Amino acid sequence: MNYWLMKSEPEVFGINDLYQKPGQTEHWDGVRNYQARNMLRDAMKLGDRVFFYHSNCDLPGIVGIMEVVKEGYPDDTAFDPDNIHFDPKSDPENPRWMMVDVKYVRTLSRTISLKELKLHPELADMALLRRGNRLSIMPVSVAEWDFILGLELAV
DNA sequence: GCCAACGTTGGC
DNA sequence: GCCAACGTTGGC
Numbered sequence: 772m773n774y775w776l777m778k779s780e781p782e783v784f785g786i787n788d789l790y791q792k793p794g795q796t797e798h799w800d801g802v803r804n805y806q807a808r809n810m811l812r813d814a815m816k817l818g819d820r821v822f823f824y825h826s827n828c829d830l831p832g833i834v835g836i837m838e839v840v841k842e843g844y845p846d847d848t849a850f851d852p853d854n855i856h857f858d859p860k861s862d863p864e865n866p867r868w869m870m871v872d873v874k875y876v877r878t879l880s881r882t883i884s885l886k887e888l889k890l891h892p893e894l895a896d897m898a899l900l901r902r903g904n905r906l907s908i909m910p911v912s913v914a915e916w917d918f919i920l921g922l923e924l925a926v
Numbered sequence: 927g928c929c930a931a932c933g934t935t936g937g938c
Numbered sequence: 939g940c941c942a943a944c945g946t947t948g949g950c
Contacts, residue, residue: 826936904944
């Protein structure tokens, strides 16, 4: 099993929005970055676990856990001129952008903030903490995953 | 293929 | 609101 972290702005789509979706499942659409697209298309597999990260908000950090319930398939918001993520260069015959479906697993007992993550040398190599990383999807190692879940209860 | 200009992300 | 980082665009 692989582990991931995906960012979303809570003002736009937060973990409570996922919780309230039918089946607590949603398409993770709107990713318009090739590195992230490649992960959605090639690397994210059924059953993989994903940290839900709130970005661009009062307390940026990890707030919950999701599970991949459908592997990469074309992001059809790219074909819709009325959608904010419309991309005229994505051809339905050869889709440029991909998405996966994710399902809510649980909300952490507390937000593990970016600030807190930065305190731990064990996490220094996390993609999230590397300078200037603005990817909205990134891999998390097993060791990092377990360490972070340990932090949840370590207060 | 280079690179300047521009747009976006996202922490602070 | 500021600004550093970085991806994309487009002229040449």
